[in-house]
Amino acid sequence: xxxxxxxxxxxxxxxxxxxxxxxxxxxxxxxxxxxxxxxxxxxxxxxxxxxxxxxxxxxxxxxxxxxxxxxxxxxxxxxxxxxxxxxxxxxxxxxxxxxxxxxxxxxxxxxxxxxxxxxxxxxxxxxxxxxxxxxxxxx
Amino acid sequence: xxxxxxxxxxxxxxxxxxxxxxxxxxxxxxxxxxxxxxxxxxxxxxxxxxxxxxxxxxxxxxxxxxxxxxxxxxxxxxxxxxxxxxxxxxxxxxxxxxxxxxxxxxxxxxxxxxxxxxxxxxxxxxxxxxxxxxxxxxxxxxxxxxxxxxxxxxxxxxxxxxxxxxxxxxxxxxxxxxxxxxxxxxxxxxxxxxxxxxxxxxxxxxxxxxxxxxxxxxxxxxxxxxxxxxxxxxxxxxxxxxxxxxxxxxxxxxxxxxxxxxxxxxxxxxxxxxxxxxxxxxxxxxxxxxxxxxxxxxxxxxxxxxxxxxxxxxxxxxxxxxxxxxxxxxxxxxxxxxxxxxxxxxxxxxxxxxxxxxxxxxxxxxxxxxxxxxxxxxxxxxxxxxxxxxxxxxxxxxxxxxxxxxxxxxxxxxxxxxxxxxxxxxxxxxxxxxxxxxxxxxxxxxxxxxxxxxxxxxxxxxxxxxxxxxxxxxxxxxxxxxxxxxx
Numbered sequence: 084x085x086x087x088x089x090x091x092x093x094x095x096x097x098x099x100x101x102x103x104x105x106x107x108x109x110x111x112x113x114x115x116x117x118x119x120x121x122x123x124x125x126x127x128x129x130x131x132x133x134x135x136x137x138x139x140x141x142x143x144x145x146x147x148x149x150x151x152x153x154x155x156x157x158x159x160x161x162x163x164x165x166x167x168x169x170x171x172x173x174x175x176x177x178x179x180x181x182x183x184x185x186x187x188x189x190x191x192x193x194x195x196x197x198x199x200x201x202x203x204x205x206x207x208x209x210x211x212x213x214x215x216x217x218x219x220x221x222x
Numbered sequence: 223x224x225x226x227x228x229x230x231x232x233x234x235x236x237x238x239x240x241x242x243x244x245x246x247x248x249x250x251x252x253x254x255x256x257x258x259x260x261x262x263x264x265x266x267x268x269x270x271x272x273x274x275x276x277x278x279x280x281x282x283x284x285x286x287x288x289x290x291x292x293x294x295x296x297x298x299x300x301x302x303x304x305x306x307x308x309x310x311x312x313x314x315x316x317x318x319x320x321x322x323x324x325x326x327x328x329x330x331x332x333x334x335x336x337x338x339x340x341x342x343x344x345x346x347x348x349x350x351x352x353x354x355x356x357x358x359x360x361x362x363x364x365x366x367x368x369x370x371x372x373x374x375x376x377x378x379x380x381x382x383x384x385x386x387x388x389x390x391x392x393x394x395x396x397x398x399x400x401x402x403x404x405x406x407x408x409x410x411x412x413x414x415x416x417x418x419x420x421x422x423x424x425x426x427x428x429x430x431x432x433x434x435x436x437x438x439x440x441x442x443x444x445x446x447x448x449x450x451x452x453x454x455x456x457x458x459x460x461x462x463x464x465x466x467x468x469x470x471x472x473x474x475x476x477x478x479x480x481x482x483x484x485x486x487x488x489x490x491x492x493x494x495x496x497x498x499x500x501x502x503x504x505x506x507x508x509x510x511x512x513x514x515x516x517x518x519x520x521x522x523x524x525x526x527x528x529x530x531x532x533x534x535x536x537x538x539x540x541x542x543x544x545x546x547x548x549x550x551x552x553x554x555x556x557x558x559x560x561x562x563x564x565x566x567x568x569x570x571x572x573x574x575x576x577x578x579x580x581x582x583x584x585x586x587x588x589x590x591x592x593x594x595x596x597x598x599x600x601x602x603x604x605x606x607x608x609x610x611x612x613x614x615x616x617x618x619x620x621x622x623x624x625x626x627x628x629x630x631x632x633x634x635x636x637x638x639x640x641x642x643x644x645x646x647x648x649x650x651x652x653x654x655x656x657x658x659x660x661x662x663x664x665x666x667x668x669x670x671x672x673x674x675x676x677x678x679x680x681x682x683x684x685x686x687x688x689x690x691x692x693x694x695x696x697x698x699x700x701x702x703x704x705x706x707x708x709x
Contacts, residue, residue, distance in 0.1 A: 135577035139531060140538070140553075141569055142561040151570070154631050158574060161632055162520045162587065165594050175592030176599055178424040178454065179410040179648020179676070185453030199317045205545035212540050217552045 094152035095130045098159055244273050244332060247290050250704045251334055251381050257702065258379060259356045260372040262295050264335040265302060273332045284330025286444055289383040289437075291326060292337045292376050295353075297386055297428070298417040299323050299336065306419045307351040308341045310563025311543035320417025321449045322386055322428045329444040334382055337372030341565045342534065343390050343421040345369050346637035348397070349628050350567045357624070358401060359700035361664035364621040367397030367637070370431065374401040377431045380704035384432040384441050390421050391522050392616075392641025394429030395653040399616035399669025402655045402698060404686065405431045406438045407641075408679050410648030411456040413442070414449035422529035423454075425522075425645050433696055435654060435686035439463040442679065456677075464684040469692060470504030472685060473609040479515035480614030480640055480671075488659045492668040493615045496656035496693070500613070503692050510609065512601040515643055517594050522642035523635060524578050524591035531575025537563065570631065599647040606675040611685050615640055616653040616669035620661060640671065650679040652686045655695040667698070 132152055136143060143151045201207040206214075248266045255261045281287050293299050296306040298316035305311035319327070327333070340350040348356040348371025356371040358364040359379040366375040370387030374397035377385050387394040389407035398405025406429055413428040420426060428445070430438045440463070447460035476497060481490045501507045539545035539559030548558025564572065578587035605612060618639055627633040644651040653669040660666075672689075674682035690696050699705060 131577065132573075134580065135573045138576035138580055139569075139572045140535075140557050140560050141564070141573060142557050143569070154570060155573065158523065158570070158631055158635075159577070161635075162524055162578075162591075165517055165520050165524070165590060168514075168517060168594055168597065170590060170593035170597065173593040173596045175589050176596040176646075177592055179599070179646075180424070180454040181676075182411070182454060182457065187450060195317055200541075203314050203317060203543070204541055205539055205543065214540055215547075215550055215552045215555050 094149065094156040095132055097156035098131045098152065244269060244290070247334060247381070251376075254379055254381055254702065254704065257357065257362060258359060258375050259354055260337055260366075260375040260379070260381065261292065261335045262305070262307065262338045262353050262372065263303060265333065268302065269332055269334050272327060276327075276330050276332065279330070281330070284328075285440060286326065287330030289331045289441075290334050291331045292335055292373060292382045292385040293323055293333050294370055294373050294385070294387045295336050295339050296343060296388055296419040296421075297323055298419070299333070302336060304336070304419070305352075305543070306342045307339045307353050308537075308564065308568065309352045309544060310537045310559065312352070312563075314543040316417070318417065320428075321414040321452070322445050323417065325445045326386065326441070331384075331441075331444075337370070337376055337385060339371055339373075340369035340393075341568050342419065342530070343369040343388060343393055343426075344530070344567045344571050346392070346396055346634055347622070347624070347627060348372070349624060350565055352565060355624055358621050359702040360402065360621065360666055362702065363623055364664070364666070365400070365624050367400035367617065367621065369393040370397050370405070370429070373431050374398050374403060374405065377401070377403045377433060378700055379702055380699070384430060384437055387429045387431055388418055388421075389427050389429040389641075389645065390425045391526060391645045392638045394431060395641050395651060395669070395671060396617050396637060398431050398653045399655075399671075400621040400667065402658075402667030402669075402696075402700065403431055403433050404435050404438060404652065404654045404690075404696065405429060405669075406435075406442070406652045406683065406686075407644070407650065408442065408446070409456065409650045409677050411452075411454050412461065412650070412679055413445045414447075414452040414455040416449050416451040416455075420533040422526040423533065424529060425526055427645075435652065435683055435690050436463075438652075439680075439683045439687065442683065446679075461680055464680045466691070467684050467688055468503065469500050469685070469688045472500070472505045472611065472688075474500060474505050474507045475510045475605050475609030475612045476507060477512045477515065477605070477612055477614050478509050479512050484636060484639060485615055485618040486620060489615050489618065489620065489668050492657040492659060493613070493670050496670050496689075496695075497613060499693060500689065503688075508609070510605055512598075512605060512612075512643065514594065514597045514601050518598055518643040518646060519635060519639045521591045521594040521598065522638065522646055523574070524587055525595060525646070527571045527575035528579050528588050529575070531572045531579060534564070534568065534572050539563075567631070595646045598643055602643070602647050602649060602673070602675070610674075611682060612673040614671055616671040617641075620659055620666040620668070644671075644673045647676070649676055650674045650682045652682050654686045654689055655698065656693070657695055658698060665698075
């Protein structure tokens with residue numbers, strides 16, 4: 084258990100480091116000392132991993148966290164080799180699509196029926212998707 | 223045995239009457255699937271109804287009449303459970319059919335069922351599936367590759383005449399190579415993506431697997447062509463196959479980097495032997511460099527994870543599939559649904575994608591990777607100034623044992639190292655069988671990859687077809703094959 088905690092701390096420190104290192108990347112590779120130092124022991128409540136999980140709306144149970152953090156850190160570290168490359172003067176290639184304008188005419192056309200779409204939902208009520216109550220306090 | 227020159231292809235499967243053979247085909251799928259795990263569902267009743275309706279239509283209006291096929295579990299098929307092998311979409315029945323499925327049906331092909339896959343396309347072994355793994359018909363202890371694992375295994379075992387797959391970073395080509403069949407990823411946009419459950423929208427392509435490349439040509443002719451419902455589909459008519467050609471005079475470039483570290487020497491040797499064969503057939507083969515190849519894998523995993531995190535945000539327990547109530551709040555329900563419904567690799571990709579897109583990291587990770595992607599695309603543009611096609615291995619390794627890579631994401635990602643470059647550049651790429659390697663008691667297939675310039679799908683397929691007319695490797699059948707079945 085102690086080992087697993089130590090592993091988790093190491094992995095999360097690596098994630099912080101990767102984040103901090105890559106934050107320094109712009110169009111040219113950097114070999115200077117401008118990278119912010121990685122926190123020695125990141126607080127479990129505020130790590131970069133927590134931030135990623137929060138944005139992804141995911142929860143990793145405590146018993147799986149060390150393994151998840153370890154793999155996450157290793158993958159991020161493998162991304163860091165992209166830093167070697169001088170990309171100055173290169174435009175980002177967002178898509179290989181050669182189409183520049185594919186907006187269709189603003190005309191009413193047949194679509195799927197509401198009930199057909201609602202049939203795929205886990206819960207529907209009175210022709211709407213149903214979700215837990217979000218306003219008014221009590222459920 | 224080999225057919226030479228420009229002899230036209232006679233697809234014997236097309237001569238069969240569908241109503242006569244459908245029951246046999248369904249019986250074989252049922253018989254084999256217990257061992258293979260290639261099909262997520264066998265749609266026997268639906269197949270019978272479709273075949274009966276197709277029989278009412280003039281056969282000459284159905285260019286794929288008589289062919290059976292399978293649909294990967296991430297392509298919507300109306301009324302059929304389309305769950306992308308994810309628990310988060312358990313029970314979801316598609317309310318419409320994907321363009322590729324619609325067009326295959328209209329062309330007279332009969333679907334037998336839905337094939338297994340790595341969840342949402344996240345994987346190269348078929349093991350990241352909520353439905354369990356698929357096995358390789360060449361050796362049941364090994365992976366068929368992925369993510370179109372079931373599609374490749376079903377074609378290799380002779381259960382269907384062709385299969386629809388999807389290829390984001392190699393998911394059609396790599397399993398085709400590991401299963402000893404042909405697999406084609408068209409140019410980006412060639413087959414519309416409408417109805418394909420999105421993984422990474424700038425990379426996703428619907429692909430085709432079959433034993434013979436000439437069958438892929440016929441299927442592509444039926445599936446390609448613009449679809450106004452997909453704004454990224456190529457604004458071109460359906461593709462017409464080129465007239466059969468030979469390899470004589472074809473300028474083949476061999477990327478040096480595609481034979482470097484990480485490629486099993488037995489795979490490299492097999493592909494080099496195939497290239498020597500091409501040379502004897504009159505092809506002009508020369509080595510060249512694609513200097514940014516080693517950045518393709520990390521570049522791909524940044525871009526694909528970023529796009530996946532955005533595309534998978536829709537699985538929130540509200541509109542599709544399954545819901546886990548969690549603590550009863552809306553946020554708690556969403557988090558519980560995603561955390562329980564997405565498998566380990568899907569969770570990792572979504573978290574990685576969220577990380578590289580997050581404030582402070584977006585430029586440094588995501589935009590930087592998109593610039594590397596441009597450099598990789600330029601490598602190809604330069605190469606195609608002096609050669610017609612590029613040829614190298616499809617997969618760096620032979621089919622590996624099930625379970626051998628599941629604990630190590632980087633080992634799994636290494637399986638795509640030779641297929642991601644063409645994906646990033648949106649190029650057409652084909653894997654064809656080029657030999658067998660003995661390992662232990664099994665013969666395992668090796669695939670060679672043909673990459674062409676953007677839009678040159680017909681040329682790539684014509685080259686693959688010419689290779690198959692000049693060779694016999696695609697005729698090798700695995701120990702588990704329907705031709706050995708009593709039915």
